[in-house]
Amino acid sequence: MPLSRQRRFPRSRASVRAARTFVHQVLTDWGRVDRLDDIKLCASELATNALLHGVPPGRQYCVTLTLDGPLIRLSVRDTGDRPAPSPPPNPDACSGRGLHLVRELADDLGVTEHAIGKTVWVAFKSDKSESRPGTF
Template sequence: MEVPPVPLSRHQSRQRRFPRTRASVGAARAFVQQALTDWGCVERLDDVKLCASELATNALLHGAPPGRQYCVTLTLDGHLLRLAVRDTGDRPAPAAPPTEDACSGRGLYLARELSDDLGVTEHAVGKTVWVTFKTDVRALLSPDG
């Protein structure tokens, strides 16, 4: 007798801390890819990976003081995927989009354009920058995929 596949839970979560090193941005991107692949949630994989890269880079350059880490959390809850990057720095996230001739400062702008929502949650120490993506939960829960 064949056992039917177990449907993916509607709620999944993974979290990992990364050191304040340049190599950690690639490691954060790989962490996101592995989690989403394991969950079968790959329809917006490229957008989520790019956002993970941009948010991790911001945490590395502007948020995590030397000797500290930043934390990447992925949560899939029903049809909503949330990517959050928390740091312990005291610098706020930039609010304004970059000027046309700026050589940097486009990370949050890109994340805002690629995601369905972006926000910043301030903490007593540090902040969490998060983005959300709407997913097709029917595809995640179907036996085929």
């Protein structure tokens, strides 16, 4: 049976750090730290995108982690009406590379549109036998 943990975050810049901390705590609790840095970076990028493009003022976004065998799925759901950005990054732009970076780090990526909002999710293959130096 898959494990799942979920938390809602307010529409604020500080929530990106809180989302990263949540991801760190959950993956550490599950003993799945072999992809921790990649997953935390993706959590930061997806949370930032939710804030900039998906969460209307006064609303929240939701971060969900699911562990199903060797797969870790990170999902960020917003309540906005803007579709997920899909164009490749402009090489001359100062921003717009986050989703491209997420695509490179994750083993799979997708978007689920809802009546209100969307969920952007990424999946990672995890090898529980790997451990990170300095962890138990």
